[in-house]
Amino acid sequence: MEDVVLSTTQAPQSNSRLQHWLVPSIRDSALGESLMKKMRRNGFTLVELLVVIAIIGVLVGLLLPAVQAAREAARRMSCSNNFKQIGLALHNYHSAYNKLPAQKGGTNNANDGSLGGNQLRLGWLPTILPFIEQQGLWEQISHPLAINTDGTLRTTPWPGMGPAPWRTDYTPWITELAALRCPSDPGTGLPALGRTNYAACQGDAVEYGEVGAWSGSNPLVMNSGYAEQIRISGRGMFVARQYTGFRDVLDGLSNTIAAGEIATDLGDRDIRTAPIDGPGSAVLRDNPSWARDNDKIDPERPQFWRAGENLTTDNAAGDGTRASWARGFHWADGEMQHSGMNTILSPNSETVSRTTADSTWGMYPPSSRHQGGVHVLMGDGAVKFITDSIEAGNSRAHTVYKDHNPGNAGTQSPYGLWGALGTKANKETVSFDSL
Template identity: 50%
Template sequence: MMKQRGAQQGFTLVELLVVIAIIGVLVGLLLPAVQAAREAARRMSCSNNFKQMGLGIHNYHSAYNKLPKHKSGTHVVGGTNYTHNRGYLSVLVGILPYVEQQGLWEQISNPFGFDRNGNVFTPPYPPMGGGPWLNEYQPWLTQVPMYRCPSDPVVPAGAQVAFTNYAVCVGDAFFEQQHNGFDDGNGGAENTNGTWGAVAGNRWARGTFHGRNFTGFRDILDGLSNTVMCGEIVVGNGNREIFSSIHRDGAVADLPPSHWETAGVIDPERPQYWLPDAPANWDGDPNHQRGRRWADGRPTYTTFTTIRPPNSYNVCRGEGNFGIYTAASRHQGGCHVLMGDGAVKFITSSIDAGNQDHVAYGRDNNDGRGVNGGVGRESPYGLWGALGTKGMKEVISTEF
């Protein structure tokens, strides 16, 4: 007699559903871990960018016994945007030979006779190029990978000037820091004695970098390890995020940093965004935003202040003008800064920022901010402000 074949075994519907559910749970647990690992890698890459920049700045100082000048370049009386750069070039241009960008530096520092499409351009651009906003000048369109944080997804569209996520620290005051001895309205030419705006502004140059002036390590009296030299910023993309977009207010020098928290310009339902009708610095030109011109040394593009804590809002008096510019990043909870000694540290958004009701030191008025007000005084903006000043003798006794 033939043996009866046993019944075939298989998965029941219930068992199949259980397996699918388990796989779904595992995938749900795995994806956040993968995303966190990717962000950790991006954050480490960003930190490495800063370390390389720090080495470049230190090597520059070793070669010239001074830091690279922020807002430097050429001046031609009556010149055009094609014959000089109006003294607007950022530190990021000056350190190119020291961050393994010798090829780009050679293009910039010599006459350059081509347009953005590679066609012959006559007469050629002069050494150090034209205005840092020119999208016809190839070097300004060249994206230096080291100047971008991999966590920031905003990239130039088409023929736009390349971006940066790294800016220089100008301290805890900003009044008249957009001029620094040169009359910007006179073709960018130096005036007869080189002190136009200096009387009003030089006393408020409390940070590591002072536009159109050389500074050096000897000027950092608070100690290199206690003073911020550079920091991260987020490239503006026009979506009105407060930490990447800039609100325009002509009274920024006369109001305390906390003013815009309750001024009715931030969306109460989405406090990380400006309201749609809040005056914006980029109205009329999408390029007038944070970090959108790596070679442009004006405050809008490549500087920050240690007034508002990291990832707070930006407020300016006008395009390229002075204001409260914040350090920021798309890393969770804070941003990187480069200290004077070359160390890279992560500063949290909750760092002590002192008295946010204190108007920034600046023009004459009745609260002690005038001719002598603020001179020699410690920063009113707590630990964050103290880290941004280079010579106010503040004692840093708190971990950061």
């Protein structure tokens, strides 16, 4: 009995001592066993830790795609909003001047090459700058500029409306505008100048689509033969070196594409952004699917060209400029390769230059970094998302051009619903409920 009394007057100093002094009846009971186990545990067991880690891994695996999808949805919405602002700018421009901006306009003065004149090569985007809150940049372009990109002063200033749009020593041409970029497109930096993800729609035909009704150089002059050609093949809302207006869109503004989205090149030989050197006019205009039919595309990686195929971005001997001849690399350049698109091949299909240059027509469908399709801007300012699987007729049918059957200006598009959306006056009414 004295031993028991003694145990209550001395405080135990550790778990083991506590266990020793516990009353035997308590220590040996189920309650005592549970109590002792709790006193011996100081943390997780290895199995428990692995289970927790596995649960966290599963949760991350489930949530990460949802987070990425939410971010892409936000980027896609931002891209759509950019396009809506461009559409609003086009309408404000048309309200001010009763016409749309020219795709390939600018200066055409004799001997202005010595001053860096642009020879009617500016695209549709520079002249809408004041309507997208870029008045400062527009002032630099529209007035003579006496400074180079490196800060040095020029003895002879750059002329108003700027030099050729590929000049890297003219600050406005290398300026990149967030309003012209899709947030889903990661392309940035050299060899591009300022990039753009938005391109003017030039219809579903290609003949003389790069020169319009003009020929020669320094200065260019009107060519009646070219004018007759482009009267038939200039079927889009924008026509090279020619002003158009809403009055010309007989199919209705809500039924006609004004512009489309384009992905910019990442230097990875992507068929959508690095055009392949084409076979010449006669072959390509009569078979838009020439590249696919001649196995130019890598069968194991169908988004890329085969190794060894010549692209317009491949540098020729002594020619360091070709690296910038990729989609969307010159935001101010009116060449179709840089800021134009057509509705012949379906969205996100291959790009093909007629020859080895960037100053020519070709197969230039819209493209994007969004999943499954592209944004297009309709003539009424609405932005629609067109899927890659849109009905696009026969991609091996020849394009519409003069002296070929069919060769009339109002001929129905051979490229189905997709082609019809790109033409402005073919009496083809389209309902988006069917898309």
